[in-house]
Amino acid sequence: MKKVRTKQVIPLFMAGFAVVFGWVGVFKLGFWNPDQGPAPGFFPSIMAVVMFLTSILAFIQSFKEDGTVKYEKQELLVIASGAGIILSTFIIGLVGSCFLYIILWLKVFEKASWKDTLIILAVVAFIVIGVFGLWLGIQFPLGLMEYIL
Amino acid sequence: MQNLQLLLHGFQTALTFQNVGAALIGAVLGLIVGAMPGIGSLAGVALLLPLTYKFNPTTAIIMLGALYYSNMYGGSFSAILLNIPGDSPAIMTALDGYPMASKKKRPGQALLTADLSSFIGGSIGICILTFTGPALANLGLKFGPSEMTALLLIAMTSISWLVGENPTKGVVITMFGIILASIGMDTLSGVPRYDFGNMYLLGGIPFTPYIIGAVGFSQVIKLIMERDQGKGGAATDMKLTIRGSMITKHDFRRLLPPALRSGFLGTFIGVLPGAGATTGSFMGYAVQKKMKSEEELGTGAIEGIASCEAANNAAAAGAFAPLLALGIPGSGTGAVLLGGLMMWGLNPGPLLFTNEPDFTWGLIASLFLSNILTLAIAVCVIPFLLKILSVPVKYMIPCITVVCVVGSYSSSYSMYGVLIMFLSGIAGYLLDKNDYPTAPMLLSFVLAPLLESNMRKAFIISGGSLDIFFTRPITCVLMVVFFGVVATPVVKSMMKNKTAGKASK
Incomplete structure (x- = not known):
């Protein structure tokens, strides 16, 4: 278990985010046009100012908060698997990536039996191919297969 | 009385074998499409x-x-069972529906509450549409940019009721949602905003993948720590039957007032141009937050589910008023339906009710029919839906992940949508871990574009003067309500301090 002080990092990130959006809003997009009234930067700039001020307040308050946030390795594994699906989509396509992910997750991580794995795979295949693919007509990316086919 | 006769005539049209069959197929497909994250009514109708x-x-x-x-109806299924709203109006349903299903172990009752409230809200909406359809549509037209701005300001202020224990964090996250919504093409001037030279950002952040990630994928990340708990957390010791899902008389008494109130409110919101079922659902919940509830909203309260579910169904019914009577669609789905009407050679507008009575009143009668059919089907499928919860958590995790990925791709037809889902999932997880509530971020993301465009239009009309918000009667009344909403907590706090000061003396 790692102890990360994200309670301070998040408000600082938000404040930085607000500064960028506020600056772009006022100086690049424009705040007020004398002829046409509010310019494209009008609304987001005001919101960015409020966000900046409250983020600084949240940053100060974060030092008074009790406890630190704990992140578990297993939680990061889910994030890694999501990233894995996205990356492998460019090689074996979206449907192939999803199926591969199901098999790997259930067999390697959950140590599930082949019977359970195949049942889950069949249910997912019904939803992905049957409902989304055939009925709703969604054409999923095929990755490198697209070039081969 | 004349409307009632016309409605009876409409029932003669709607109750033919062919039309009942069409309504039945539409109802079943709607339930499936609504329950599938990422599809929604717009794609379903299209x-x-x-x-x-x-x-x-x-x-x-x-x-x-x-x-x-x-x-x-369908949107609430995945919101209650998996904490993944099937469509945007179901965001509010997830707030109380999921805790009621998972923490209180009453998933069947949560689904039935949603179904009954949808039925009540929808029935109110259709009844109002029957008797005051054209008049209601004209009232909706009186809501110009300044009136909509004032109404949306009230709605945005109401988000503060969802911010949780730390108001500062709530405001930060609300502003974050608003700023994210401003990325992409400016709808009024056509100027690219905050795209930083990226062609994907030029199109803005797609809402559906964003919501699937922030609510659904972040939920999967958190769920991994519960994977040893066995079954889906909710249905371990409950009967997977309709009888086992029945609500008590007491539950029904709790459900009825918010459902009735939201039914009227939702219909009115549905009539307003661009407001739609999401705003209706949110307003219904926000009003309920001000009312007395037996349990605190957000903890699995029946009142919470009933208020938003009744409002979104009523808004869906209300949206037919401007569509049929004026030919003005209130939402994207309305626009597709309008396209359909034109495709079939009909001209929606004030004369549609007189020129095509069979069609118009047949449709209104069929909405009554659909409401009953959908309720019956939705109640009958509860045991099958509950079986989802009997699947062990460790098997649910990969299934939900795949549904999140496929759903976000389907709504955007691009891997950019999947990437947004993934990033918003991580953001939602980090924010939740650090006690930042995500619901205000999602709601402000939905309402901000509406508020901004109406506010800017109002300023353009008034030449930059604030007078427009105080000289028009409806706007003025709404602004008074807005200031009242803002001032009430401040005054209450001052009164409390005064009382505490007197007591200490």
Whole structure:
């Protein structure tokens, strides 16, 4: 278990985010046009100012908060698997990536039996191919297969 | 009275074998489409539209109307069972529906509450549409940019009721949602905003993948720590039957007042241009937050589910008033339906009710029919839906992940959508871990574009003067309500301090 002080990092990130959006809003997009009234930067700039001020307040308050946030390795594994699906989509396509992910997750991580794995795979295949693919007509990316086919 | 006779005539049209069949198919498809994250009513209606080309206009609109309408029922299924809202109006349902299903172990009752509230809200909406449809549509037209701005300001202020224990964090996250919504093309001037030279950002952040990630994928990340708990957390010791899902008389008494209130409110919101079922659902919940509830909202309260579910179904019914009477669609789905009406050679507008009574009153009658059919189907499928919860958590995790990925791709037809889902999932997880509530971020993301465009239009009309918000009667009344909403907590706090000061003396 790692102890990360994200309670301070998040408000600082938000404040930085607000500064960028506020600056772009006022100086690049424009705040007020004398002829046409509010310019494209009008609304987001005001919101960015409020966000900046409250983020600084949240940053100060974060030092008074009790406890630190704990992140578990297993939680990061889910994030890694999501990233894995996205990356492998460019090689074996979206449907192939999803199926591969199901098999790997259930067999390697959950140590599930082949019977359970195949049942889950069949249910997912019904939803992905049957409902989304055939009925709703969604054409999923095929990755490198697209070039081969 | 005349409307009642016309409605009875409409029932004669709607109750033919062909039209009942069309309503039934529309209702079933709507439930499925609504429950599938990432699809929503817009895609459902658009997909079905070409298939209805060979039908006569009445049968076709009955099928599409039933699909649009039952979609509101379906959206709550995945929100309650998996904490993944099937569509945007179901965001509010997830707030109380999921805790009621998972923490209180009453998933069947949560689903039944949603179904009954949807039915009540929808029935109110259709009744109002029957008797005051054209008049209601004209009232909706009186809501120009300044009136909409004032109404949306009230709605945005109401978000503060959802911010949780730390108001500062709530405001930060609300502003974050608003700023994210401003990325992409400016709808009024066509100027690219905050795209940083990226062609994907030029199109803005797609809402559906964003919501699937922030609510659904972040939920999967958190769920991994519960994977040893066995079954889906909710259905371990409950009967997977309709009887086992029945609510008590006491539950029904809790459900009824918010459902009735939200039914009227939702219909009115549905009539307003651009407001839609999401705003209706949110307003219904926000009003309930001000009312007395037996349990605190957000902890699995029946009142919370009832208020938003009734409002979104009522809004769906209300949206038909401006569509039919004025030819003005209130939402994207309304625009597709309008396209359908034109495709079938009909001209929506004030004369539609007189020129095409069979069609118009047949449609309204079919909405009553769809409401009953959808309720019956939705109640009958509860035991099957509950079986989802008997699947062990360790098997649910990969399934939900795949549904999140496929759903976000389907709504955007691009891997950019999947990437947004992934990033918003991580953001939602980090924010939740650090006690930042995510609901205000999602709601401000939905409402901000509406508020901004109306506010800017109002300023353009007034030449930059604030007078427009205080000289028009409806706007003025709404602004008074807005200031009242803002001032109430401050005054209450001052009164409390004064009382505490006197007591200490």
